[in-house]
Structure formats: C-alpha cells, structure tokens
Amino acid sequence: MLRVGMLTSGGDCQSLNATMRGVAKTLYNSGKDVEIIGFIEGYKGLMYNNYKVMKPGDFSGILTEGGTILGTSRQPFKLMRVPDAEGRDKVEEMKKTYARLKLDCLVVLGGNGSQKTSNLLSEEGLNVVGLPKTIDNDLWGTDMTFGFQSAVNIATNAIDCIHTTAASHGRVFIVEVMGHKVGWLTLHAGIAGGADIILLPEIPYDIEKVVKALEKRNKEGKRFSIIAVAEGAISKEDSELTKKELKKKNLNRVYPSVSYEIGAQIQEMTGQEVRVTVPGHMQRGGEPCAYDRVLSTRLGAAAANLILKKQFGYMVGLRDQDIVPVPLSEVAGKLKSVDPESSIIKEAKSLGICFGD
Numbered sequence: 001m002l003r004v005g006m007l008t009s010g011g012d013c014q015s016l017n018a019t020m021r022g023v024a025k026t027l028y029n030s031g032k033d034v035e036i037i038g039f040i041e042g043y044k045g046l047m048y049n050n051y052k053v054m055k056p057g058d059f060s061g062i063l064t065e066g067g068t069i070l071g072t073s074r075q076p077f078k079l080m081r082v083p084d085a086e087g088r089d090k091v092e093e094m095k096k097t098y099a100r101l102k103l104d105c106l107v108v109l110g111g112n113g114s115q116k117t118s119n120l121l122s123e124e125g126l127n128v129v130g131l132p133k134t135i136d137n138d139l140w141g142t143d144m145t146f147g148f149q150s151a152v153n154i155a156t157n158a159i160d161c162i163h164t165t166a167a168s169h170g171r172v173f174i175v176e177v178m179g180h181k182v183g184w185l186t187l188h189a190g191i192a193g194g195a196d197i198i199l200l201p202e203i204p205y206d207i208e209k210v211v212k213a214l215e216k217r218n219k220e221g222k223r224f225s226i227i228a229v230a231e232g233a234i235s236k237e238d239s240e241l242t243k244k245e246l247k248k249k250n251l252n253r254v255y256p257s258v259s260y261e262i263g264a265q266i267q268e269m270t271g272q273e274v275r276v277t278v279p280g281h282m283q284r285g286g287e288p289c290a291y292d293r294v295l296s297t298r299l300g301a302a303a304a305n306l307i308l309k310k311q312f313g314y315m316v317g318l319r320d321q322d323i324v325p326v327p328l329s330e331v332a333g334k335l336k337s338v339d340p341e342s343s344i345i346k347e348a349k350s351l352g353i354c355f356g357d
C-alpha cells in the first residue's frame with residue numbers, strides 16, 4: 001500500500017483542485033494500491049491530525065472547480081519553530097502525524113512560504129513533493145505557477161471593463177492588481193488590458209514621470225488613461241527608506257492602499273478626475289482557465305510519477321515547455337521577480353507604456 005498525504009497551503013488560487021486531480025488520477029491509474037490522505041486547511045491539518053481519507057470519487061468532477069476541496073490556511077514559515085498556544089512544537093507535531101499515519105510521502109501544493117516549509121520538512125526526513133501554486137507567479141524554479149494565467153484573465157477583464165467607462169467619462173482610472181512583492185500579474189494584465197501606465201514593486205515610480213505620461217496623452221487628444229498598479233508598487237522616495245523608516249511612514253498613511261495615494265496625487269497635480277478600482281480577491285476566484293487546467297494536469301501527473309519512482313525532495317516546475325523536477329532546497333527562500341531589464345519590460349516600453357521610472 002502506497003500512502004500519500006496531500007495538502008493545499010497558503011492563499012488559494014483557481015487550479016488547486018485540477019492539480020490534486022492530476023496527482024490522484026495518475027496514482028490511481030498506476031495499478032498500485034494507493035491511499036490518499038487529505039489534510040484539512042493545509043499544514044494546520046498536518047499539525048493537528050485533521051484529515052480525511054480520500055476516495056477516487058473525491059477527485060472526480062473537480063477539474064473546473066475553483067478553490068480547494070481540502071481547504072487552506074496561512075501558516076507562516078517564520079512561525080514554524082515558534083511553539084503554538086499550547087506550547088507544542090509545530091514541526092514535531094507534523095512529523096508525528098506523518099509517522100502515525102504511516103505515510104510514504106507528503107504532497108504540498110503551495111507558494112513561496114509553503115515550499116520553504118516543505119523544504120524544512122524534507123530536511124527533517126519526510127518524503128516531500130511540491131507543486132507550484134500562486135496567482136503571483138513568483139516561485140523560483142518554474143516558468144509558470146498554476147493559478148497565474150487564470151488570475152491574469154480576471155485582472156485583464158477588470159481592466160477591459162474599466163476601459164469603456166473611462167473612455168465615456170474621460171477620466172483617469174487606476175486598477176489595483178494583486179501582488180505585494182512582485183508585479184507579474186500586474187505586468188501581464190496591464191499589457192493584455194492595454195494599460196497606459198504600469199507600476200510594479202520591482203520598478204519604483206516617480207510620480208512626476210507618471211503625471212508627465214498622463215499629460216502627454218492629454219496633449220495627444222486622448223480623453224482617458226488607464227493605470228495598472230500592483231498592490232506592492234512603491235515610490236522612488238519610499239524605496240530609498242530603510243525597512244524601519246518605511247514601516248513608520250506606513251503607520252501614518254491615510255490611504256487604504258497605494259492606488260488611492262497615487263490617485264490623490266494625480267488629482268492634485270493635474271486637476272483630472274481619478275477613480276480607483278480594486279478587484280481584490282476576485283482575482284483568485286472562479287474556475288481555472290484552460291491554460292491552468294493543462295498546466296495543473298501535467299504538473300500533477302509529473303508529481304505522481306516522482307512519487308512512484310520514490311524521488312523525493314523535489315518540486316515539479318515548468319521549464320521551456322517541459323515539466324521538470326527542481327530540488328526543494330533550490331526553490332526555498334528564493335523569489336522570482338520581474339527583472340526591470342527583461343525583454344518584456346523593454347518591449348512594453350518601446351510601444352510607449354510608462355513604468356514611472
């Protein structure tokens with residue numbers, strides 16, 4: 001009997017179920033006697049022995065279903081070694097559950113923080129296989145994470161909808177796209193939605209440059225402008241502050257997010273009417289797009305094949321159209337950010353998109 005534990009960890013995204021289905025179908029199809037144990041709400045289920053024994057039928061009909069049939073929760077990596085309210089060591093508790101259930105391996109569908117924990121568990125002797133989840137596409141070791149393309153579609157659709165109303169009223173519109181640390185989602189949705197200005201965490205903006213770009217459009221007779229702003233966009237001025245100074249400044253901010261601050265600055269500097277739209281968690285919701293369904297199915301199958309070959313300590317990732325194993329130790333703790341010098345940024349700039357730099 002092959003006993004496989006499975007969990008979904010961190011912020012959810014559209015293609016988690018499709019990925020679990022890919023793993024499960026491949027394992028069941030191998031002809032081996034397989035039992036899959038699903039942990040409820042991510043690492044929490046593994047810590048506190050909360051699980052359910054899955055049946056093949058649980059993985060049927062979920063290819064197109066958003067969210068996760070197992071539930072998820074955020075269990076920050078930095079708190080893993082901090083004892084819980086009852087003084088229990090979370091890592092030791094997870095190891096105990098793994099041993100008690102006589103698992104042969106653990107499959108972790110998660111983003112950056114979750115894969116750091118999966119690497120820690122791997123170092124602690126557990127057999128772990130990781131799968132790259134997140135709408136942020138910021139996991140090192142894979143060209144693409146599942147969930148990203150579905151979120152790009154939703155954020156693009158939001159920009160498309162804003163386009164028509166912005167054009168009718170001749171206003172400046174800011175659409176705030178998810179992504180605190182990296183700007184992949186904003187960059188792709190911004191380009192796909194025809195944004196005039198795109199502001200990313202990786203390219204600190206100068207508000208004067210943003211205003212200049214808006215004025216240029218006005219002079220060209222354009223009646224409206226669209227700005228795609230990442231949640232984590234940062235001004236040049238703020239990017240030069242120390243972490244401590246920035247934290248202090250953030251405490252005194254009057255705006256709910258960076259987009260509102262930029263909006264107020266633009267209104268004051270140009271006299272133009274500005275509106276802000278925040279699609280928020282809509283970007284993580286709904287069904288996975290076709291691209292994600294294919295990617296998830298392939299990643300799921302590849303993860304199951306690693307398990308069948310007893311190759312542990314890897315995350316599966318997409319590299320140049322192929323699915324490949326990447327050591328968890330190489331993935332853990334690294335962020336895949338947008339390179340300001342990359343060709344996609346250069347191409348976007350060459351057609352006149354302003355990045356505020």
Ligand code: F6P
Binds near residue numbers: 134284
């Ligand atoms: O990591 C995915 C993500 O959606 C980020 O883009 C976003 O900043 C964050 O999660 C939101 O987190 P939460 O769902 O905990 O509010």
